[in-house]
């Protein structure tokens with residue numbers, strides 16, 4: 001089988017690169033489209049099984065100070081020295097620990113959990129948190145949907161103690177997560193006035209997360225925090241399982257979200273992320289899929305978005321495109337400022 005590899009490298013003089021690849025895929029899984037479709041903006045990526053943005057490459061990330069660490073060793077009591085987490089809604093998150101009932105060997109107790117187990121996180125042995133939407137709705141009985149203790153639609157919110165981010169202009173979330181979705185979405189909201197107002201949202205799993213699919217049992221979530229949260233002394237975060245906003249004819253919520261090992265860390269000094277990649281023909285249209293028979297006879301224009309997640313301004317930032325190991329094109333070079341999102 002012929003495999004053609006297209007590498008995209010976000011480049012910046014003096015630091016590493018991020019890679020994405022595009023390759024000819026199994027035509028049985030991804031049949032050649034019978035007509036050309038044109039997408040713009042984010043839709044180009046959503047519709048494209050051929051395109052893979054670089055995302056965050058763990059290998060290039062070297063974080064600074066850890067400003068907050070929570071391993072949920074004591075559930076909502078928080079790790080020693082952190083202070084309590086508060087339940088901010090009546091639909092309960094649960095702590096699974098070594099001595100709880102059920103204990104940490106159990107993940108969801110819902111009727112639809114199948115053989116899925118608990119989160120596989122670095123400190124799973126001292127416990128983790130779960131919002132068990134499935135169980136709360138049906139009490140573990142598939143004949144009792146909607147008859148659980150807190151049936152969907154429901155919200156599950158826990159609120160952190162106050163966290164001090166003073167002196168740090170750029171921060172990341174580093175957390176372990178195990179999520180399976182029906183209609184639920186997951187996000188964090190932040191306050192910089194100790195919980196009086198909640199001004200910024202960090203979306204973690206949105207409605208475009210495929211129904212009935214799940215993350216790996218110990219997925220690492222690495223995301224830059226909203227810039228306005230940084231360098232504040234009175235920060236709080238609410239962790240939200242939202243089983244209210246999204247619904248379909250079969251209901252709301254479901255299935256579960258488990259979290260553990262939540263860290264807020266200082267951003268790396270230098271970190272460029274390749275967010276999206278677009279492939280187009282003759283610079284006129286962006287395509288989600290380009291049939292191989294078209295691609296091999298045409299000039300393909302590659303473009304994308306890069307975001308500066310680091311602390312430093314990076315001059316000479318560009319996207320280099322490699323095909324089968326050969327440099328084919330370099331975009332213009334720009335100076336990328338911290339927090340900026342640039343199209344190249």
Ligand SMILES: [Ca+2]
Nearest residue numbers: 071123124127
């Ligand atoms: Ca833990």
